Amino acid sequence: MNVSVQKLEELEKTANTIRTHLVKMIAKSGTGHAGGSSSITEIVTVLYFHEMKIDKKNPCSEQRDRFVLSKGHACPAQYAAFAELGYIPKDMLWTLHHIDSPLQMHPELGFCPGIEMSTGALGQGLSAGIGMALGLRMRKKDNRVYVVIGDGESNEGQIWEAAMSAPKFKLDNLCVVMDYNKFSLSDRVQNVMPLEPLHDKWLAFGWHVVEVNGHSIAQLVNAFDQARQIKGKPVIIIAHTVKGFKITHVEDQAESHSVSFTKEQVRNTLRHFGCSAQEIRATIDIMEGVK
């Protein structure tokens, strides 16, 4: 592995910070997609803080790698990462879902630095990522495109249209991560629409397939390393995750999809993340409109 233990620990801390941010901002908003945001937190962390070529001072740098969040509802994790990168001020996180805020409930290109595509209507982001990968190759740029898709959104036919087309174009600059948290909005994926055998399906469509624990920073780092070595075909990393990871009162439940936190739940969750009593109190004050 091309990464030190110290770097891994740093990434773990960043993931915890991002998860803390997203719980706070959703708590303040009143409701939000905490489950899917928490299941992609380590994926987002490794991508933005280790794997991707980006310029923290210039989110629109022409030399940047691209990240498309096809499961757009999980964007609180992305917004939290933007705040940590310095793309947006940290105070802006409190404006999540406000009518004039760049931080809409589903990401909108052109309004928030770092957002590469408008998503939210599920199944559409992978096609856009394929277009970016084709375009970057045409422009003779060696930048890569990362697309995070959901398991639930893979019910959409367009995902499979896209899955068929990326290998045709031999897009080895494209890496998809599936957030396989096993739940969609209403129930377990297995009950809503079974996806298995998932590994075999992507393999049969012509992809290089890797499976990891999507909450293991080390496994994700390795998987992205491996993906960069694959030539002539796109890569999908099937990341086994837990919906609502570490948000204990909804963890691994469909109810984590959209969460309205009570003050008590915020206290318990932030305490579980290691936040200080002062930080928790400040969050509750903001929730209550004291500040």
Place this chain on the structure above:
Amino acid sequence: MNREIAPRDVLGQTFIEMAEQNDDIVLLDADFNPASKITAFKERFPERFFQIGIAEQNMMGIAAGLSTVGLIPFVSTICTFCSRRACDQVTTSIALPRLNVKIIGLYAGLFVGKNGASHQSLEDIAIMRAIANMTVLQPADARETRLLLNFALTYDGPVYIRIGRDPVPQYVPNDYEFELGKALTLRDGTDITLIVYGDLIGDTLKAADILSQKGIKARVLNMSSIKPIDEQAIIQAAEDTGRILTVDNHNIYGGVGSAVAEVLSENRPAKMRRVGVRDVFGKSGSNEEMKKKFGLTHTDIANEALTLLQQ
């Protein structure tokens, strides 16, 4: 009469000429290039032509992605698959982020060979017009087709161009230049205004001839800029002629007739009637059979005008 040319017949050559001047142009196809007549582009610029297969939704998304790196994608397939089939992709992936994607719809309206209802686009204007950030155009003839494609290239944002299948004479003058939001007066008149676009221009001009024989002077407007529409020309027509008849190769709901009615009712109410497909699906048939069945012949248009004049 001048030589008839199908608007789609000039697509391939026009794209080649545009692409020779502009390196950013790329074309995407959903397995329709022999019918959309862009095969010549594919042969001239194979590296700038992407065959996406029969997957219009994926094609729209890929085009959106290509545009984010500064390329100018033109996607093309049958109108109804651009609009009905890929409606949400056009909306969310292209129009919402206002990306620079040009959507070229072929086989506008009823005239789809004999392919019938599944291939006829009687809803596409209504769908595309209702999508924010979208511009909607339909050329009168081959010459205006070239003008609209060149306009789309210079315009920054999504554009939908709806193109007829079959040969038509040249209707626009040789010195005509397209301007977004501007109608072209094909014939001036003071008694009634006929507003039309695309394949039914010929029948509308014939209807104007019939009216002329009865001493009625009809103004005929080519409304190739469907959205934004030329509000000023519509209001002026209401002022000057009092009565307005619209002619749609589309369902009467949501087509140009609806757009004209919106302008009139908000600005300068005037008596109007709409010729168009009256909320039914189409059928397989020749263009002439279709016009008869759905009330779109020049006689139907003239009769509607006469009815309107008696109101």
